[in-house]
Amino acid sequence: MLYGLAALALAASLLKDRGRTQAALKKAWKAFEGILPQFFAVLLLVAAALAVLDTGVISRFLGSGSGFAGVLGASLVGAVTLIPGFVAFPAAAALLAEGAGATQIAAFVSSLMMVGIVTLPMEVKYFGRRAALLRNLLAWLFSLAAAFFVGWAVTA
């Protein structure tokens, strides 16, 4: 889908102005090459994190009755993993059906999306260490708060 959109935009741009399109592609390449080292680093971190934290480990964290520790654990697992939503949601649904708490699942889903420990190298490159660390910390704290709200909303 993204490729389609990019191709469409590129074609429109080409029709309008060839020189500018060339300049755009040159900029795109330069920006891409600039992030490449961080990009490779993120790849390796993700691979290692996902190998250790498989669904078995995750479901142990999220087990029913795991209480606050479970919520905390779930949010930490979510923070360090990078799983696309279309994989995470069905997995979360399966865990929910197996008796995991809604609060734990919400903590996992929220921190999964908002907190990115493994993508930090990229974020630091664009936002600086201070802003990137602070954003992730705030997002993590928020994902805990959001989890309790969702847990309450689902059972209320």
Place this chain on the structure above:
Amino acid sequence: MKKAFSRYAAFIALAIAFAAFLAAFPQWRTKALDSLAYQAGTMLLVIPPVFVLLGLLDVWVPREKMVRYMGEGSGIKGKLIAFLLGSFAAGPLYGAFPFAAVLMKKGAGFANILVFIGAWSTTKIPMLLFEVSALGARFALSRLAIDIVGIVVIAWALKAALPRKEIDRLYAEAERME
């Protein structure tokens, strides 16, 4: 050449650590390599088109327009645009960072950038539909509601916590990045 090497030094160190990890824990070896291949595939699907779109955005959208719609003084309208821009985007959060850099370069306000990042990370419309079908409307919608609050709170807190100087430095950095 030397500059290129120092840029990749962290990656090379990580690659060595990763190889050591594979050697030390054979039980995780296949899974680590599988997910490496899988993640590389997803990233290849996302990253190149994002950068092409960015290049085009950079060339076609004039700075004045961006400042008018998303600059410091754009108020609620700027926040709303940032929010919608992030929500309609596709792809994982790491796609948002280079995008944010271009918005910064074009003069979008810092709070708006943060709203954009927050929206990109968690309130994506296609994902929401998927979440409703997988986890139920109650779960998905209550999460959406609290997330909208959270995005604004985080953006505001982060902007307040960062000194003006650091924000200026980030803008200068984005300018340099081309």
